[in-house]
Amino acid sequence: MVAIDSGAFESLLAETGLLNETGGGHLRVVAFSVFVSVLCACIVVGHLFEENRWVNESINALVIGIFSGFVVLLFSKGTNSHILRFDEDFFFLYLLPPIIFNAGFQVKKKQFFRNFIAIMLFGVVGVFISFAIISAGCWLLFPKLGISGLTIRDYLALGTIFSSTDTVCTLQVLHQDETPLLYSLVFGEGVVNDATSVVLFRAVQKFSVTEAEGLTVLHIGADFLYLFFTSTILGVATGLLTAYAIKSLYFGRHSTDREIALMALMAYLSYMLAELLLLSGILTVFFCGIVMSHYTWHNVTESSRITTKHTFATLSFISETFIFLYVGMDALDMEKWRMSKSSPGTFIGIFSSVMLLVLLGRAAFVFPLSALSNYLQRGTRNTRITLKHQVVIWWAGLMRGAVSIALAFNQFATSGISWNPTDATMITSTIIVVLFSTVVFGILTKPLIGWIMPHSMRSIDVSDPPTPKDVAFEAELGLPLLSQDDPSQGNAIRRRSSLSLLLERPTHTIHYLWRKFDDSYMRPVFGGRGFVPYVCDSFKEGEPSESSNG
Amino acid sequence: MVAIDSGAFESLLAETGLLNETGGGHLRVVAFSVFVSVLCACIVVGHLFEENRWVNESINALVIGIFSGFVVLLFSKGTNSHILRFDEDFFFLYLLPPIIFNAGFQVKKKQFFRNFIAIMLFGVVGVFISFAIISAGCWLLFPKLGISGLTIRDYLALGTIFSSTDTVCTLQVLHQDETPLLYSLVFGEGVVNDATSVVLFRAVQKFSVTEAEGLTVLHIGADFLYLFFTSTILGVATGLLTAYAIKSLYFGRHSTDREIALMALMAYLSYMLAELLLLSGILTVFFCGIVMSHYTWHNVTESSRITTKHTFATLSFISETFIFLYVGMDALDMEKWRMSKSSPGTFIGIFSSVMLLVLLGRAAFVFPLSALSNYLQRGTRNTRITLKHQVVIWWAGLMRGAVSIALAFNQFATSGISWNPTDATMITSTIIVVLFSTVVFGILTKPLIGWIMPHSMRSIDVSDPPTPKDVAFEAELGLPLLSQDDPSQGNAIRRRSSLSLLLERPTHTIHYLWRKFDDSYMRPVFGGRGFVPYVCDSFKEGEPSESSNG
Numbered sequence A, B: 001m002v003a004i005d006s007g008a009f010e011s012l013l014a015e016t017g018l019l020n021e022t023g024g025g026h027l028r029v030v031a032f033s034v035f036v037s038v039l040c041a042c043i044v045v046g047h048l049f050e051e052n053r054w055v056n057e058s059i060n061a062l063v064i065g066i067f068s069g070f071v072v073l074l075f076s077k078g079t080n081s082h083i084l085r086f087d088e089d090f091f092f093l094y095l096l097p098p099i100i101f102n103a104g105f106q107v108k109k110k111q112f113f114r115n116f117i118a119i120m121l122f123g124v125v126g127v128f129i130s131f132a133i134i135s136a137g138c139w140l141l142f143p144k145l146g147i148s149g150l151t152i153r154d155y156l157a158l159g160t161i162f163s164s165t166d167t168v169c170t171l172q173v174l175h176q177d178e179t180p181l182l183y184s185l186v187f188g189e190g191v192v193n194d195a196t197s198v199v200l201f202r203a204v205q206k207f208s209v210t211e212a213e214g215l216t217v218l219h220i221g222a223d224f225l226y227l228f229f230t231s232t233i234l235g236v237a238t239g240l241l242t243a244y245a246i247k248s249l250y251f252g253r254h255s256t257d258r259e260i261a262l263m264a265l266m267a268y269l270s271y272m273l274a275e276l277l278l279l280s281g282i283l284t285v286f287f288c289g290i291v292m293s294h295y296t297w298h299n300v301t302e303s304s305r306i307t308t309k310h311t312f313a314t315l316s317f318i319s320e321t322f323i324f325l326y327v328g329m330d331a332l333d334m335e336k337w338r339m340s341k342s343s344p345g346t347f348i349g350i351f352s353s354v355m356l357l358v359l360l361g362r363a364a365f366v367f368p369l370s371a372l373s374n375y376l377q378r379g380t381r382n383t384r385i386t387l388k389h390q391v392v393i394w395w396a397g398l399m400r401g402a403v404s405i406a407l408a409f410n411q412f413a414t415s416g417i418s419w420n421p422t423d424a425t426m427i428t429s430t431i432i433v434v435l436f437s438t439v440v441f442g443i444l445t446k447p448l449i450g451w452i453m454p455h456s457m458r459s460i461d462v463s464d465p466p467t468p469k470d471v472a473f474e475a476e477l478g479l480p481l482l483s484q485d486d487p488s489q490g491n492a493i494r495r496r497s498s499l500s501l502l503l504e505r506p507t508h509t510i511h512y513l514w515r516k517f518d519d520s521y522m523r524p525v526f527g528g529r530g531f532v533p534y535v536c537d538s539f540k541e542g543e544p545s546e547s548s549n550g
Helices: A024-048 A057-075 A088-106 A109-114 A116-145 A152-161 A168-173 A180-206 A213-249 A256-276 A281-294 A302-330 A334-340 A344-376 A387-396 A402-412 A421-452 A455-463 A468-477 A487-492 A498-504 A506-526 B024-048 B057-075 B088-106 B109-114 B116-145 B152-161 B168-173 B180-206 B213-249 B256-276 B281-294 B302-330 B334-340 B344-376 B387-396 B402-412 B421-452 B455-463 B468-477 B487-492 B498-504 B506-526
Strands: none
Touching (some): A024 A057, A024 A302, A024 B213, A024 B256, A057 A302, A088 A180, A088 A256, A088 A281, A088 A302, A088 A402, A109 A116, A109 A180, A109 A506, A116 A152, A116 A180, A116 A344, A152 A180, A152 A402, A152 A421, A168 A180, A168 A421, A180 A213, A180 A281, A180 A387, A180 A402, A213 A256, A213 A281, A256 A281, A256 A302, A256 B024, A256 B302, A302 A402, A302 A421, A302 B256, A302 B302, A334 A421, A344 A421, A387 A421, A402 A421, B024 B057, B024 B302, B057 B168, B057 B302, B057 B421, B088 B256, B088 B302, B088 B402, B109 B116, B109 B180, B109 B281, B109 B506, B116 B152, B116 B180, B152 B180, B152 B402, B168 B180, B168 B387, B168 B421, B180 B213, B180 B281, B180 B387, B180 B402, B213 B256, B213 B281, B213 B506, B256 B281, B302 B402, B302 B421, B344 B387, B344 B421
């Protein structure tokens, strides 16, 4: 069984029009059955279209959602397009945690930390730049479109809503073996962006309008940093506690079911605890996922490893499908369209402004920050972001997805229903932007990337040989070479001081120091790859992050 | 993440006394976090006590539940012992399906169908006998204890509530390798009993009091048969559909996540559909589990197999722990004790009557039906139920568990709260019976079975050689011998007609005909063990039913 539950179904529409004569409990079962059937249909259709040039998982779920919405609309005689009502609590408590935890659990840690600086620039600094541009742009443009009644906090919220990206579509097109750097940057930015925009959204919500405007940015920045660090620490602590518990308590006797249950429950607990302490559950559960895949995952039986890896991936997959399906149904919600009272002209105006700001806001940070990253990592092999890479990164972050929708609901609706015309307009506009960017940009992604980076070019990317400087560096640090080059080259280079290395290649040096610390202090206590003696090598399933989600 | 959800938390007590000053959403997160923490504690403590002579998983969860209830009682200054409110809908929609599906999925099909007659006698006919005795006994005894206000339907419901057994405790003591027949009988009776008592409970609920008394039994029997067959057909159909979909759509390309998602969702859908059509979800999902483990499970990738096997087991494990934890907390619910207004004397009276009826009701069918089963299967090797076996089977079914509690809540409470003294008394009495039988009988089980069947005796059970008649029979049917005996013995025996074989050994013959049908018609369409060419033999994880739940 999976983690789909009735939280949202409590607020289920009693007017589904299908079985009005029966009680609420029975109606819930009907709605639930229909939704699960549609979900199954999505999975099967998604599989059939997997190798299609234009369609991807998200588009597929959106289209099936729109179609189901249309059918429900017909059955309910135009009153309703939902099988279920969306509840932003349901999204934040049940659908988002598995997605983010899985992202942390499956992240390729080596690539992630090697490109740490660039990922953080795009995922954190970039969101701030995009947020500033979109907020300011909306604040300037919306009043001219005749939209009134939005507070400064609403404009700031719009900035975070439209700064949250959805990179799943681009990741389906890129291949991590062909373009490891690009894949890692897009993937890394995607998860950090999710976390940053949610944390920023929380910081904006806490912001009081009466404060002096000059202090606003500082205040939001301070809140952001506080949330970022405390949440990370909580996630790491929970992950380490689980690793320690499983390593120390399970002397010899192993119980697969208990290990799996403990990992899943502790991961979820970390999210809940973060929410309880008013921190960011999303960051907590992301770092909990990273720590669990680095320590805990290696302390359990082989069956537990395979099971957790696939169970978490499946839950994440179901949650994502669920969300896009829902967004598709929501697009036909007549109630909202009527409520907003805006003319098609206004919608076109809002839509064009937002799309323009999204394109600009993203361009405003991808190209400058890429240059900055190239400058900072100038000495390091294979971390140079070429112009073509930059265009792909810019494009990858143009899609808007589930997080945007959830944040918009959180800001402009109560229990899934928006009560005034402006709020209804904001929600419907968000849905239009998400639908348009996912479907139109999504369809263009595969041809575009094929055109920018033909396969012949992409394979060059991988065979890029390390410079002698690289070899020297890694030889000096005692790191194994990551490519299959002749290690004897390293012997020719003289040793230099750690300090000069740190200045020249900060990421590599930090990685080296971390590994030393990890091997000496962390692994003896918390376990980890190769540490626990009962690891059986005959069973080659690899680390969760080492195989694709197939 | 796992399938624990907020269905019950909607009806969460706002008076937990821990964080009254915050809003309902936050309170829900607090309650949820505490509950998940306690669940984690249960898992760890359960592991530590695994090899303990007296304690088992259920007792452990019950005791931790009582302890947590006590702590909550202290914090809330005596007003409340719950972290969460039990909702029988939550139990039937989310906790029970994984437990029953897993039972079907992990059942040893060969043993199950070999002992089919005996299992059905105990699990179906036995429940009817026990139900009749307990209903009649309560109807005679309760008025003498001063309990009034119970309708005939209530008495019939009490009969099903106290006929539902919980054999988990005994199964933890028995070893399927040492006593395969006994293990299979106890396990098989356990799952069939669960299904029968729920189906019977539904039939009783539909029964109208105004009907002529003579027709009552007939009516309930007819309802039962209708529910039994339609539910079974629905479960088998869903399982076959899933097997067919995965086999036919997944030509060459496999996606582990999609396969797992599809199996889990379809299993859940079968339960939901059954509830929707007012059938018995529990029977449907049980047979769906059997069909899925026989066909679907063999059509998926090896990773999917390991993952589904352990995920379903883990979900079942978490659900069971959840239930016992809750029952422990519920035992200290002061509200119910006050509401019932009964004296301790009345409780002792009810408790003694019910325990007496349970002991009697079970004895009344175990011994006669064992004799009947021995008579029916007189020609078959290894299916004779000895007197010692009978005593163990009788004992194994004395514990009352989660299903009893859930049925009692369903009958005597609305949204977890009982509104009149008699109903409150019935619920508290059920809790006392469950607590007493689980803890006291549970603690005695290991020593008792050790005393009845010492290890030396149990191993004799396995080495019991087949009679020449057996060998002849299996050789004649072309069945491979299940033990490692000399197959040449079979040649000495002359062939007989199929009809005389069917009359003499019905189960074996049916099994043989089924296998022929399965190989010729079912497997080519729906897949199954060894049929699909990509099954990789280097990977020995076995069928889900072939390893214990470790």
